[in-house]
Amino acid sequence: MSEKTRKKNKVKISDALEQVVNPPETKNSDTHAVGVDIGTSKIVIATKEDGKEDYTSQLNAFISVDYSKFTENILKQNNISHHKRDNSLLVYGNGAAILANMLNSETRRPMRHGLLNPKEPNAIDIIKGIIDDLVPNSNNKGTQLSFSIPGAQTDNETDIIYHEAILKRHLDTKGYNSAGINEGLAVVFAELEQENFTGIGISAGGGMCNVCLAYLSVPLISFSINKGGDFIDEAVASVTGEVSTRVREIKENNLNLLQKPNNEIEDALHIYYDNLIISLVKAMKENITGKSKAPRVDAPIPIVLSGGTVKPKGFKDRFEKFLKEEEFPMEISNIKIADDPLNATAKGALIAAMYEN
Amino acid sequence: MKTEASNYAYSAPWKLPAKDYRRFIEDLAAMIPDPVKKLKFLNQVMGSYQKMPFYSKLCPPVAEAAARKIIIEKAKQYCPECLADNHEFIQKYGAEPRLSHVWSSLRQYNIFKSSGLLLFIWCIGLLVTSFAAILHSDYSSDMKTAYTEKGVFHSIIYPSGIPQGKTEGTGIANHSDHQNNPEQLHAYATEKTPDHNKIVTLPEPIAGMYFAYVHDMPHGRYQRFNVYSAYIPDDGVQLPAEFIAGESTGNKESVNEPATIQANVKDKKPEKQNNNIASQSLPASDTVQKKEIIPQKHFPIFIKNPIWLVEKTKEREIYSNRLQIITTHTVKNIPREYYEFFRNYSGLPMEDKTSSQIRGLLFHASESDILDFKPEMNQSIVKFSRLLIKYLCKKKSYHYFIDRFGRVYRLIYDDQAAFHAGNSIWADDDLIYLNLNHSFIGICFEGRDFVKTTPSNKEKTSDKRLPKIKPMGNSSITEVQLRSGKELTDWLRYKYRIAQYNCAPHCLASVNPKHLLIGYHLDLSRGFPFEEFGLSNKYKEPLPAITEFGFKHDNYFLKIFNGNPWAAVKISEEFLQNQAIDNNLKFHTHRKNLNKKFTRLFEWKKSHQKNKS
Numbered sequence: 001m002s003e004k005t006r007k008k009n010k011v012k013i014s015d016a017l018e019q020v021v022n023p024p025e026t027k028n029s030d031t032h033a034v035g036v037d038i039g040t041s042k043i044v045i046a047t048k049e050d051g052k053e054d055y056t057s058q059l060n061a062f063i064s065v066d067y068s069k070f071t072e073n074i075l076k077q078n079n080i081s082h083h084k085r086d087n088s089l090l091v092y093g094n095g096a097a098i099l100a101n102m103l104n105s106e107t108r109r110p111m112r113h114g115l116l117n118p119k120e121p122n123a124i125d126i127i128k129g130i131i132d133d134l135v136p137n138s139n140n141k142g143t144q145l146s147f148s149i150p151g152a153q154t155d156n157e158t159d160i161i162y163h164e165a166i167l168k169r170h171l172d173t174k175g176y177n178s179a180g181i182n183e184g185l186a187v188v189f190a191e192l193e194q195e196n197f198t199g200i201g202i203s204a205g206g207g208m209c210n211v212c213l214a215y216l217s218v219p220l221i222s223f224s225i226n227k228g229g230d231f232i233d234e235a236v237a238s239v240t241g242e243v244s245t246r247v248r249e250i251k252e253n254n255l256n257l258l259q260k261p262n263n264e265i266e267d268a269l270h271i272y273y274d275n276l277i278i279s280l281v282k283a284m285k286e287n288i289t290g291k292s293k294a295p296r297v298d299a300p301i302p303i304v305l306s307g308g309t310v311k312p313k314g315f316k317d318r319f320e321k322f323l324k325e326e327e328f329p330m331e332i333s334n335i336k337i338a339d340d341p342l343n344a345t346a347k348g349a350l351i352a353a354m355y356e357n
Numbered sequence: 358m359k360t361e362a363s364n365y366a367y368s369a370p371w372k373l374p375a376k377d378y379r380r381f382i383e384d385l386a387a388m389i390p391d392p393v394k395k396l397k398f399l400n401q402v403m404g405s406y407q408k409m410p411f412y413s414k415l416c417p418p419v420a421e422a423a424a425r426k427i428i429i430e431k432a433k434q435y436c437p438e439c440l441a442d443n444h445e446f447i448q449k450y451g452a453e454p455r456l457s458h459v460w461s462s463l464r465q466y467n468i469f470k471s472s473g474l475l476l477f478i479w480c481i482g483l484l485v486t487s488f489a490a491i492l493h494s495d496y497s498s499d500m501k502t503a504y505t506e507k508g509v510f511h512s513i514i515y516p517s518g519i520p521q522g523k524t525e526g527t528g529i530a531n532h533s534d535h536q537n538n539p540e541q542l543h544a545y546a547t548e549k550t551p552d553h554n555k556i557v558t559l560p561e562p563i564a565g566m567y568f569a570y571v572h573d574m575p576h577g578r579y580q581r582f583n584v585y586s587a588y589i590p591d592d593g594v595q596l597p598a599e600f601i602a603g604e605s606t607g608n609k610e611s612v613n614e615p616a617t618i619q620a621n622v623k624d625k626k627p628e629k630q631n632n633n634i635a636s637q638s639l640p641a642s643d644t645v646q647k648k649e650i651i652p653q654k655h656f657p658i659f660i661k662n663p664i665w666l667v668e669k670t671k672e673r674e675i676y677s678n679r680l681q682i683i684t685t686h687t688v689k690n691i692p693r694e695y696y697e698f699f700r701n702y703s704g705l706p707m708e709d710k711t712s713s714q715i716r717g718l719l720f721h722a723s724e725s726d727i728l729d730f731k732p733e734m735n736q737s738i739v740k741f742s743r744l745l746i747k748y749l750c751k752k753k754s755y756h757y758f759i760d761r762f763g764r765v766y767r768l769i770y771d772d773q774a775a776f777h778a779g780n781s782i783w784a785d786d787d788l789i790y791l792n793l794n795h796s797f798i799g800i801c802f803e804g805r806d807f808v809k810t811t812p813s814n815k816e817k818t819s820d821k822r823l824p825k826i827k828p829m830g831n832s833s834i835t836e837v838q839l840r841s842g843k844e845l846t847d848w849l850r851y852k853y854r855i856a857q858y859n860c861a862p863h864c865l866a867s868v869n870p871k872h873l874l875i876g877y878h879l880d881l882s883r884g885f886p887f888e889e890f891g892l893s894n895k896y897k898e899p900l901p902a903i904t905e906f907g908f909k910h911d912n913y914f915l916k917i918f919n920g921n922p923w924a925a926v927k928i929s930e931e932f933l934q935n936q937a938i939d940n941n942l943k944f945h946t947h948r949k950n951l952n953k954k955f956t957r958l959f960e961w962k963k964s965h966q967k968n969k970s
Contacts, residue, residue: 189392189396193392193395196382196383196386196387196395196399197395197396197399198383216379216382216383216386216399216403217396217399217400217403218399218403299852299854300665300852324669331663331665331666351392351393351396352396354393355393355396355397355400
């Protein structure tokens with residue numbers, strides 16, 4: 001970067017930072033249980049106080065800017081989470097997205113496909129930084145904390161062990177007694193209490209889709225597929241020439257899968273959404289028909305969809321359509337979107353943590 | 358390779374409990390309001406089940422007793438407060454004292470470690486099962502059915518038939534200690550429970566086998582004895598008069614629906630009744646006369662054969678039993694939410710504890726204007742139906758509507774209430790339902806079975822309160838409507854596990870709460886084809902409004918039916934008399950007490966509904 005550009009950027013950065021919402025205050029709470037959803041695109045923490053669940057989230061992303069004393073001061077003054085590494089500043093959390101927009105560049109992800117990103121050298125530090133911002137140190141030794149981890153794929157089980165161990169070690173140092181919970185199971189815990197925790201929980205997040213079939217709270221089948229919101233963003237960006245951030249913005253704000261697409265980007269979004277849903281349904285069918293331990297259920301079971309990827313209007317209808325076309329091997333009573341799709345996993349993790357308590 | 362998460366709180370691979378246990382676990386879990394406690398309960402139960410030694414599972418009865426005990430213990434541990442009110446429910450499910458004692462004592466002394474004893478128990482189990490299978494081919498499945506119906510059925514088996522001149526029969530005893538021992542059983546029946554057991558002298562010796570099951574009604578107000586199956590090979594033998602609603606079958610293979618048997622009251626003179634209930638003027642019902650043996654069809658308590666959604670479009674749903682539901686007219690209404698009045702619990706329900714579970718089906722007739730069912734009237738019939746549907750949707754009256762061509766329309770979503778039976782009472786073994794809008798699904802047949810009457814001047818002068826309606830000769834409900842109704846009923850019963858005794862026509866549930874009278878609405882009050890619907894004949898079974906709350910009927914009601922209403926009315930009145938005798942009360946005092954009970958519950962419900970709204 002030339003000196004001229006850097007100066008220009010400095011101005012922009014300072015402007016941008018004023019807009020950045022201060023990161024949420026770390027709560028020094030005495031809650032006895034904490035649920036954390038460590039997703040590819042967001043980290044959400046759930047606590048329960050006075051009988052009400054409370055959610056706080058940070059973007060699980062970062063952006064690297066050149067180091068200067070001026071920029072660092074601005075970041076500190078605005079309480080922006082950052083980390084100094086060599087000659088650059090790694091800005092992470094919610095501030096990263098706004099900076100990326102201002103600088104017309106892409107945020108980077110410390111996680112990829114639900115796991116620590118092996119291609120990102122700063123991944124662990126960034127994740128730890130975001131977790132430190134969100135999760136307070138525990139005053140009570142042994143406070144239970146459950147954090148979400150993705151379901152296994154055929155080729156990544158060893159990666160999950162590493163991912164889980166790193167997170168657990170860090171959370172334990174904060175005074176918690178932490179344990180991982182499958183993301184799909186967390187969705188079942190959060191949304192299917194009325195059904196006695198029986199049904200299929202699907203968490204369609206940024207990096208992947210996690211599925212768990214639970215029967216009376218017992219996780220019988222859990223798996224994940226390597227497609228999520230990021231896959232759609234990247235694929236659409238690739239075929240349309242737009243940046244992923246812009247595609248994501250359109251996807252999150254304007255997309256309606258029930259209506260005809262209005263432009264090329266929406267058209268591509270429709271195509272890749274369908275592709276994701278078909279992959280998900282096929283994987284569900286294969287996993288359920290392929291497992292001998294799939295229960296012979298007495299009654300139809302429900303499916304709950306959660307996560308940011310299910311938010312566009314019409315997702316449920318498309319999912320239902322493809323599920324029917326695929327001749328799903330189990331009878332489904334109803335398909336519903338979670339009451340709070342973005343926080344369902346964290347809520348389920350919280351219930352699991354309370355259970356462990 | 359397993360991750361820690363996939364092993365969350367459990368150790369795979371999992372073996373799920375048998376279907377019946379799972380249902381039991383589900384029912385108990387549903388009572389626990391707190392999600393964390395529910396999760397703990399489920400985890401503990403499922404975990405404990407995994408830890409049960411494999412050899413205990415070799416003998417099914419022992420495994421069953423052990424599993425039930427574990428489940429009950431965990432339920433008590435994690436939600437004692439919410440189970441306190443359901444003591445009877447727990448007892449029903451958990452009461453297998455002898456088996457559970459065997460299990461606990463064996464476990465206590467660690468006898469299971471002895472492989473010899475294990476082998477012995479296993480052999481005994483096999484022997485018992487084989488013996489039962491020889492006696493009755495459906496023995497095991499019958500017991501299973503009995504269990505899933507939430508009833509405790511005790512079996513009494515007569516391996517060598519009923520001896521000549523012996524007095525045996527109805528409902529003999531609810532005591533399984535005397536199983537397989539007719540003499541002890543007979544002694545027990547005559548000595549211990551003379552009031553509740555009808556002793557019948559059979560005219561001829563019955564060679565062969567005889568099965569009887571006694572079903573305890575938990576509230577203790579009256580006991581209803583059920584013959585579960587009877588095999589009488591000699592065609593000439595008649596069953597005694599006390600077999601009121603059910604007749605024995607000559608088919609050894611079939612299993613009958615429990616038939617109601619009336620307790621003997623001849624040896625007890627009822628208190629002289631000075632009240633003027635209209636039932637005193639009822640004609641003698643055929644139910645108290647001797648009946649010939651008529652083969653009775655098997656009415657499944659629950660629909661077991663799966664029915665599934667075959668196809669769903671925006672306009673209709675098609676099911677595997679041919680049922681088609683048109684969904685284009687469906688409208689939204691308020692969600693289901695009702696208080697549960699436990700039948701065995703005289704107190705008021707918990708204020709914060711409501712249910713939304715679908716418990717039954719109520720059949721209605723629209724009682725709307727009906728055109729002749731002829732090809733030339735086609736357009737008009739269609740138009741009438743369309744207008745009626747529009748009206749019903751506006752009023753949110755029923756969940757389902759079946760037009761005259763048998764087309765089924767969903768008018769209100771199943772998980773929402775419809776205003777089809779506000780002033781109605783029904784009851785099953787566990788619960789009493791006041792206002793069935795929220796707890797039952799309303800199915801309306803387009804048709805009518807009453808016509809308006811215009812009394813002549815002479816009649817008007819002779820009796821001012823002449824009925825304004827009279828039953829039609831033939832119901833206007835068509836055959837295709839009934840066929841669709843049956844398909845819809847089967848599907849709903851399968852989907853929501855609705856017991857057959859909770860499927861009734863509106864007329865039997867409808868009441869006038871102000872004057873404590875039954876029969877406020879009278880749709881489908883005659884000729885409902887229960888048997889074709891796979892249901893027992895509710896016209897001949899006790900009416901909860903009478904047996905639970907002492908409701909009466911007036912002369913106006915009798916006049917509509919020309920003095921001959923349903924046999925259920927008389928049976929219910931007789932139940933009331935028995936209850937009064939059992940409680941050493943005068944009949945009218947007993948009825949007053951029941952009326953008071955209703956008023957108390959009704960007022961409470963009304964006030965709480967208002968508070969909620």
